Every structure is written in structure tokens, then in C-alpha cells.
Amino acid sequence: MTHHIGVVEDDSNIQNIVSAYLKKEGYEATIMESAEKAWELWETRRPDMWVLDIMLPGMDGYEFCKKIRQESDVPIIIISAKDDEVDKILGLELGGDDYLTKPFSPRELVARIKRLFKRAAPADGISQESHDRIKVDNLLIHENDRRIFWHGEEQVVTTKEFDLLLLVAKNVNRAFSREELLIKIWGEDYFGSDRAVDDLVKRIRKKLTDISLETVWGYGYRLRSEEEHP
Incomplete structure (x- = not known):
């Protein structure tokens, strides 16, 4: 299956470079210069990922990111000339x-796209065997097909929400420290503050x-259960 990526960028040079690299990697790219046009695309033919x-x-x-998050957990990569930490945190907190x-390397963008698709995709040959299921009280996780059930009802969660729930x-x-969670969920190259962990938990x-x-005050978080688990 060919992944469809929506690129929302008003700089024509960046449009051309990103489009060329994505097509070279086998992706279908739709380029738009405004969020309004991107929303029109969302309502008619939803991309599998946004580069925003x-x-x-x-x-x-x-x-635009906030509006998309109200409807879907589709992966979103934010690109910006703003290098302030507060702008990065705001972008991540909005979803x-x-x-x-x-400026960024198109190769780095492609690598991050591949990583996000890999993390978001269900495993091949979905198994219903019990060892692929993790149950903690009223939380049930189907690890292979990345599904979350709470009190028997399936929940829509983002990639990072799933990863954190699976880990705990x-x-x-x-107890996991915020620093541990940043590394395990966002990766060792993450550059933001640990406020992203608090927002994810929220x-x-x-x-x-x-x-x-x-909350483990002054440290991080843990999933508490009084039941016995292996």
C-alpha cells in the first residue's frame, strides 16, 4: 500500500524538495500552501500522515493540528523556523x-516519516493469542495490533499514548522517571522538556x-495495581 502524505507548507522551494524526496521514497504527496486547503483535503481524502x-x-x-487531533490520531510531523523550546513543546502538546x-535535511524528514509509520502500523499477522494481550485491572492491551480497551470498550489513542500505556x-x-519516559517514548534524540510527559499522561x-x-511526586509516574501480575 502506498502511503499518502499531506504536506502543508507555503515555501515553494521546500514544497518542491520535500515532494521530490517523498515521491522518490514511494510515497504519494499532496502539497498545499494553506491550512484551509489542507482541511478541504482532510474532509475529502484523508492523508495517512501530515507534514505541517x-x-x-x-x-x-x-x-490546524488542534483541529485534526479532535478527530484523529493520524501522525503529524511539525516543521517550523521557530527554534524556541516553548514552540516545540506547544506543538507536541497540541498533538x-x-x-x-x-532548515532541515530532507533525508532526516524521510527517516522520521518511516519511523512514525513503523510505530503506528499494526504488526503483520495479527495474533489473538493470550501472550499478545496484557491485562491490568480494567485495562486490556492487544500488543500486536496496538489496540486499547478500557472497561471492555475500545479507545482511540495516539501512538505515544499507546507506547506509554504498553510500557507501564x-x-x-x-515507577518511571520523566527522563526515562522521554527516552523510551520519544527517543534519545528528543530535544524538548519533560512537560511533554505530563501532557501525555494528562x-x-x-x-x-x-x-x-x-504521579510519583518529584520523580515521574507508575501504573498501580493491587492484583498479582507475572
Whole structure:
């Protein structure tokens, strides 16, 4: 299957370079210069991923990212000339999965796209065997096909929400520091602050009401359970 990527960027040079690299890698790319046109595409033919500039005419990238996140967990890579940490954190808190600062290498963009698709894709040959399922109290995780159930109801979660839940469910009652979670969920090359961890946990708690994802004050988080787990 050919992945369809929506690129929202008003710089024609960047449009041409990114489009050429994506097509060379076998992706289908739709290039748009405004968030308004991107939203029109979203309503008619949804891309499998967005590459989104922040500084756009009309609706900016932050607002567009927020609108998309209200409807879908489709991967979003934010690109921006803004290099301030607060801008990076804001982009990630609004639901961006990755952030690249201009100028960037097209090869690095392609590598990050591949990594996000790999993390978001279900495993081949989905198994229903019990060893592919992790249950902690009312939380059930189907690891292979990356599905989350809470009190028996399937929940829509983002890639990072799934990764964090899987990590803490496999290590029940173990406390993870914010730094550990940044490395394990975002990767060792992540450049933002640990506020991204707090925001991710906040989003999970909002979706999975009353989950025992506890704050370890001054340190990090753990998934608490009184049941016995292997």
C-alpha cells in the first residue's frame, strides 16, 4: 500500500524538495500552501500522515493540528523556523508526534516519516493469542495490533499514548522517571522538556477515566495495581 502524505507548507522551494524526496521514497504527496486547503483535503481524502508548517497564511499550523487531533490520531510531523523550546513543546502538546526545525535535511524528514509509520502500523499477522494481550485491572492491551480497551470498550489513542500505556502495563507498580519516559517514548534524540510527559499522561487520564496511572511526586509516574501480575 502506498502511503499518502499531506504536506502543508507555503515555501515553494521546500514544497518542491520535500515532494521530490517523498515521491522518490514511494510515497504519494499532496502539497498545499494553506491550512484551509489542507482541511478541504482532510474532509475529502484523508492523508495517512501530515507534514505541517507552523507559520502559514490564515489558520496557523497549531490551530490546524488542534483541529485534526479532535478527530484523529493520524501522525503529524511539525516543521517550523521557530527554534524556541516553548514552540516545540506547544506543538507536541497540541498533538504533534515529531518536530523539525528549519532548515532541515530532507533525508532526516524521510527517516522520521518511516519511523512514525513503523510505530503506528499494526504488526503483520495479527495474533489473538493470550501472550499478545496484557491485562491490568480494567485495562486490556492487544500488543500486536496496538489496540486499547478500557472497561471492555475500545479507545482511540495516539501512538505515544499507546507506547506509554504498553510500557507501564508491562511494568506494573514500577515507577518511571520523566527522563526515562522521554527516552523510551520519544527517543534519545528528543530535544524538548519533560512537560511533554505530563501532557501525555494528562491526555491518557482524560480518555481512561480513573486509571491508576499515579504521579510519583518529584520523580515521574507508575501504573498501580493491587492484583498479582507475572
